[in-house]
Amino acid sequence: MKSDVILGLQWGDEGKGKIVDYLAAKYDVVARFQGGPNAGHTLEFDNIKHVLHQVPSGVFRNNTKNVIGNGVVLDPVIFRKEIEALKNYNIEPFYNLYISKRAQLILPTHRLLDAAYEKSKGDSKIGSTLRGIGPTYQDKTARIGLRVGDIISEDFKKKYEILKSKHLNILEHHEIEYDLPSLEEDFFSALEYIKKFKLVDTDYLINQSLAARESVLAEGAQGSMLDIDFGSYPYVTSSNTTCAGVCTGLGLAPSKIGQVFGIFKAYCTRVGEGPFPTELKDEVGEKIRKEGNEFGATTGRPRRCGWIDLPALKYAIMINGVTQLSMMKVDVLDTFDEINACTHYKLKNGTITDTLPFDLCVEDISPVYKSFKGWNTDITKLNDYKSLPTELIEYTLFLEEELKVPINIISVGPNRTQTIFKNNHFQ
Ligand code: GDP
Ligand code: IMO
Ligand code: MG
Numbered sequence: 001m002k003s004d005v006i007l008g009l010q011w012g013d014e015g016k017g018k019i020v021d022y023l024a025a026k027y028d029v030v031a032r033f034q035g036g037p038n039a040g041h042t043l044e045f046d047n048i049k050h051v052l053h054q055v056p057s058g059v060f061r062n063n064t065k066n067v068i069g070n071g072v073v074l075d076p077v078i079f080r081k082e083i084e085a086l087k088n089y090n091i092e093p094f095y096n097l098y099i100s101k102r103a104q105l106i107l108p109t110h111r112l113l114d115a116a117y118e119k120s121k122g123d124s125k126i127g128s129t130l131r132g133i134g135p136t137y138q139d140k141t142a143r144i145g146l147r148v149g150d151i152i153s154e155d156f157k158k159k160y161e162i163l164k165s166k167h168l169n170i171l172e173h174h175e176i177e178y179d180l181p182s183l184e185e186d187f188f189s190a191l192e193y194i195k196k197f198k199l200v201d202t203d204y205l206i207n208q209s210l211a212a213r214e215s216v217l218a219e220g221a222q223g224s225m226l227d228i229d230f231g232s233y234p235y236v237t238s239s240n241t242t243c244a245g246v247c248t249g250l251g252l253a254p255s256k257i258g259q260v261f262g263i264f265k266a267y268c269t270r271v272g273e274g275p276f277p278t279e280l281k282d283e284v285g286e287k288i289r290k291e292g293n294e295f296g297a298t299t300g301r302p303r304r305c306g307w308i309d310l311p312a313l314k315y316a317i318m319i320n321g322v323t324q325l326s327m328m329k330v331d332v333l334d335t336f337d338e339i340n341a342c343t344h345y346k347l348k349n350g351t352i353t354d355t356l357p358f359d360l361c362v363e364d365i366s367p368v369y370k371s372f373k374g375w376n377t378d379i380t381k382l383n384d385y386k387s388l389p390t391e392l393i394e395y396t397l398f399l400e401e402e403l404k405v406p407i408n409i410i411s412v413g414p415n416r417t418q419t420i421f422k423n424n425h426f427q
Pocket of ligand 3 (some may be wrong): 014039040042368
């Protein structure tokens with residue numbers, strides 16, 4: 001067996017959580033491979049709306065094993081809160097959740113460093129979620145990080161103190177206020193809590209699952225345009241959000257990757273700073289934000305909104321090897337008379353291109369749009385591809401033609417049930 005992958009193709013928040021939750025019923029294992037509590041994945045069903053940050057989105061399916069892989073950075077304090085919030089839902093996280101011993105730990109001082117670095121950047125701040133993601137991955141690559149498996153070792157406290165003092169030395173040069181003893185109290189009590197979970201070698205677990213012909217779904221966080229190597233650097237997150245991250249973040253060989261489901265919105269959003277060629281800073285952007293309720297699931301920040309960006313999407317499809325697409329939040333465009341799709345970028349020197357320039361940040365890009373007539377129909381109660389309005393089908397066919405990958409899922413609302421399949425692979 002091979003592992004399928006779900007990942008976001010834009011700047012995050014594409015609706016990955018909804019699709020993972022939907023498809024999880026068909027998988028034996030759902031595994032997060034990168035990121036951490038910067039993610040906010042929203043699931044809606046049976047009048048429940050739930051936002052998950054570190055726990056995989058298969059957790060509501062009792063027969064699915066949920067794995068937090070080695071590529072994840074884990075904040076024990078946020079993890080405990082998440083698990084406690086799940087207690088009311090009659091699920092068994094102690095039984096079906098597995099945490100990699102190799103996952104890196106987010107320390108309280110990592111969060112403080114994140115805040116300090118952001119503050120010191122002034123106007124060029126990244127707009128980080130302030131969850132300590134960047135500093136934790138920094139320590140991982142500097143080979144000084146602490147891992148989940150370390151918490152059971154006798155000298156953990158000593159290792160912790162060594163890393164903490166390195167962090168405090170840096171923090172001395174920054175003006176931020178903090179109450180470390182209280183943060184540490186929460187941290188150490190959360191570590192005790194984590195010890196009750198299955199702390200395992202998830203690399204073996206996943207490979208053995210595949211060998212036993214169990215189906216595995218890798219759940220991406222963030223989006224391809226936030227990838228540390230391929231995103232709009234430096235306005236990115238600190239992990240490989242793309243398909244390659246599945247191999248390093250779970251211990252899977254490239255030959256073990258199966259279907260790659262690319263998730264994108266029928267338009268585009270971004271939260272935090274950084275370039276966004278198709279951003280609409282006018283009333284149209286405002287209308288998308290309102291109709292799409294575009295506010296961050298983790299930080300509550302308003303998301304920046306704009307039209308779909310096909311050069312960026314094509315790039316993301318290329319680097320991920322996407323085999324199927326899911327178009328999300330199509331209903332948000334239900335009341336627009338005109339819908340635009342950016343097909344090319346016009347650069348300052350007059351060049352028209354559909355490839356991404358080296359540095360999206362310095363290029364002065366004007367999007368070239370193709371315009372579509374809106375469908376002006378409420379599609380939220382439709383459940384069959386053939387019943388979709390003609391204008392929407394035309395938009396979909398145009399995107400498939402441009403992107404060269406089939407759009408098999410069309411999402412017409414946040415609820416699990418508001419999901420239309422074009423080709424019924426899964427039903
Ligand atoms: P993720 O980070 O990719 O999992 O996405 P988020 O959960 O951060 O943001 C997606 C938001 O859109 C959530 O509030 C979802 O409930 C919502 N959503 C997902 N699919 C649809 C859809 O098709 N239509 C509408 N209106 N909302 C959707
Ligand atoms: P999900 O999984 C949208 C953005 C932040 C910031 C940049 C770096 O819900 O799609 P970080 O805290 O990672 O150092 O922030 O990345 N960002 C996200 N934007 N969705 C996310 O996750 C994000 N995770 C990080 O806003 O611009
Ligand atoms: Mg999100």
